[in-house]
Amino acid sequence: MGNIQLKKVNKSFGATQVIPGIDLMINEGEFVVFVGPSGCGKSTLLRLIAGLEDTSSGTIEIDGRDVTGTAPAKRGLAMVFQSYALYPHMSVRNNIAFPLKMAKLDPALIDKKVTEAARVLNLTNYLDRRPGQLSGGQRQRVAIGRAIVREPSAFLFDEPLSNLDAALRGTMRLEISELHHQLKTTMIYVTHDQVEAMTMADKIVVLNAGNIEQVGSPLDLYHRPDNIFVAGFIGSPR
Numbered sequence: 001m002g003n004i005q006l007k008k009v010n011k012s013f014g015a016t017q018v019i020p021g022i023d024l025m026i027n028e029g030e031f032v033v034f035v036g037p038s039g040c041g042k043s044t045l046l047r048l049i050a051g052l053e054d055t056s057s058g059t060i061e062i063d064g065r066d067v068t069g070t071a072p073a074k075r076g077l078a079m080v081f082q083s084y085a086l087y088p089h090m091s092v093r094n095n096i097a098f099p100l101k102m103a104k105l106d107p108a109l110i111d112k113k114v115t116e117a118a119r120v121l122n123l124t125n126y127l128d129r130r131p132g133q134l135s136g137g138q139r140q141r142v143a144i145g146r147a148i149v150r151e152p153s154a155f156l157f158d159e160p161l162s163n164l165d166a167a168l169r170g171t172m173r174l175e176i177s178e179l180h181h182q183l184k185t186t187m188i189y190v191t192h193d194q195v196e197a198m199t200m201a202d203k204i205v206v207l208n209a210g211n212i213e214q215v216g217s218p219l220d221l222y223h224r225p226d227n228i229f230v231a232g233f234i235g236s237p238r
């Protein structure tokens, strides 16, 4: 579970073509990073996979099933939003439980899933706090917890660390990598930060103006960039 295949995916907003046509295979369990400059189409591509935007043409398959045009809830994926998307008036427990309550799961089962997510994320002692009583990193973990309880076949992250300070970004980078090692679930992670891409990815997809410039491991891109864009983007100091 967690194979995602894009076939000739094209997206235009009105007359503006943002994604001319992308073919891409994401394999079960991979940590895939979409990296590229601001405005190159990273978020749009992620939103197409999540079903938050409709493709203009082309198809998206998840585990061999054509999901093109289906609602986000039917795709079995979880989008992790930035930590400020938490409900400030709800406890950590209720923030994490929220999607399960919406799905009307049995309360005992909800409790079990929330307890397990809190254990994985080191939030056990914070379940009765409100988001305002947590650090930025803890809030980000709650946002991830809300995705974990749904047991998605893939996690989709859109620049989840961009509103954190540099030190915390480093810590969270390690935490998300560690989470991937624990869960072994497909993760697609969007960033414009070369360091995040190089340190977190199994596979990097370098985007430029809606096109894929290169797909490869961090070492591939570093040692064997296909073109000057990739070399400049991966090699340039921050």
Ligand code: ADP
Binding pocket: 013, 018, 036, 037, 038, 039, 040, 041, 042, 043, 044, 045
């Ligand atoms: P990135 O996440 O790489 O910064 P985006 O995917 O957000 O890039 O945007 C890619 C391009 O598509 C940009 O030029 C942006 O202005 C345009 N775009 C994104 N969403 C919309 C929209 N809803 N309507 C019109 N243009 C959009």
Ligand code: MG
Binding pocket: 042, 043, 044
């Ligand atoms: Mg974006």
